[in-house]
Amino acid sequence: MTDMVHPAPNEAIAGRSRFGLAQYLICLKGILVREGLRYLNQRERFISSLVRPLLWLFIFAAGFRQVLGVSIIPPYQTYVLYEVYITPGLCGMILLFSGMQSSLSMVYDREMGNMRTLLVSPFPRWFLLVSKLLAGVAVSIIQVYVFLAIAWFWEVKAPLIGYLLILPALFLAGLMLGALGMFLSSMIKQLENFAGIMNFVIFPMYFASSALYPLWRVQEASPLLHKICLLNPFTYAVELIRFAFYGQIEWTSLAVVAAFTLVFLGGAILAYDPSRGLIIRKQDTGGNS
């Protein structure tokens, strides 16, 4: 199967030299449009991607609501309601689910054979994967902004400029989580295995982070959990977004998120490279799994 999917290396290299920037952009646009259309056409996905964080905001945060305010921690300058505290975490949650969902779509593409169309393209593999990743991030950022717009009417507001300043933070966090999803998708052979991703990746990452509770509170409750939170890259994605809302850069978070993005992306590119990657290895052992 891999032989069919991938052109011979020599041919591909010869092909690549013919492309200029314009061709690369056409390819990127094509992937972006495809991903965008897919998202818009799947109305359930659009709705569910919004309903999930809104449920957390309206139900979880309302029930858990500390009506007397959350203690002041940076970047907050004054007391905030729990709804305000949890919002950057919910933005992160959208990015996390979306990143995993696009990995799901890659598994689906592979099962349905659509992936061949993509991978047979003469463009370099890394470029195709990065384009696919960018398309996923773009779609998830739109979801975040729609969510924030609804939250605005729920009196969850940040300084106006913050909505612009979070854009780079959302982009980077989205890249990291999307790359993670892509890396994971290279290791999943069948769609059914995706439930495992939910249980073993999404939920632990989300819950063992600063998304729901400030880390000082986690530390009070369980020093072990606090250490786990500190090892979780998702914590840093959330904090990066939280500080950006208030016009601040959390340098540690920025460094951690950037580093993990490179690691995950590198892993995904390697994994999708048929000559070295995990696909081949998995297919070798595929029958046993």
Added chain:
Amino acid sequence: MRSHMSMLAVTVALQFAAQSAWANMVYVSNEKDNTVTIVDSGTMEVVKTIDVGQRPRGITISHDGKFLYVCASDDDTVEIIDTATHEIVGTLPSGPDPELFVLSPDGKTLYVANEDDNLVTVINVEGKNVIAEIPVGVEPEGMGISPDGKTMVNTSETTNMAHFIDTSTHEITNNVLVDSRPRFAEFKPDGSEVWISAEIGGTVSVIDNETREVKHKITFEIQGLRSEAIQPVGVRISADSKKAYVALGPANRVAVVNAETYEVEKYILVGQRVWQLAFTPDGKSIISTNGLSNDITFIDTETDEPVKSVTVGALPWGVVVAPN
């Protein structure tokens, strides 16, 4: 280590714009650690802390901004502090347990509520002598004065009354029954009404200054909070008489009230057990003292959003901002 830096020059510029050109000193009395904290209203940072007498509560400033007056309740005196040197330069004979006071519009007379003695003491500031002692209800506290200086209103916490006092005769002219435990009296700057907060009653009574009758009662409701937790204390009304701010004690919120329709427009989350309020002279900010969280919160009066909370001393009680 976390280091914070502004993300864009834009935000830096915005922050500078937010810090108005006129920075005024904010003086906060800290009831528990016997100090006054001085905060710069522009940078919103603590400048200095000065030691004062025991249990400082009521605090106000002379109209020229040169002298600060602080009720040192447990020292039974009002201390005068020079705002240039931050030294205590004298005292005023306030009578026992002074809690709250109000300075006459001409700045010459100070009216002090003596909580334990059921008296209002009238002091000549310049001569530092007592002009009169007016017997009022039990546990006098709130003190308000009309913009023309002719009428003074005192509230008595246990008698649950607002006593209207003629400042020329020092006689009570009207007694108006309000809700339980009235804490604070604030005249509308146009002189038409007096607003009286009732801590236990949970209301603010609006008294017409002509008829001397309660014409409206403002009630408060915060989703998710028991009504007992809503205890109105400090009240301030904007210079144009259009908007009022009411500190709601353990509800940790300041209510924004339309002073024309008496509708509560918003509740602003601040620190714990918010007590007193003070406007900056330009009216662009109002500052709340949050007793149990040992901080004050700056609120932007244009957006009615809390801007920043600043830690001060233990149990901040009263607040006053220096005039321009």
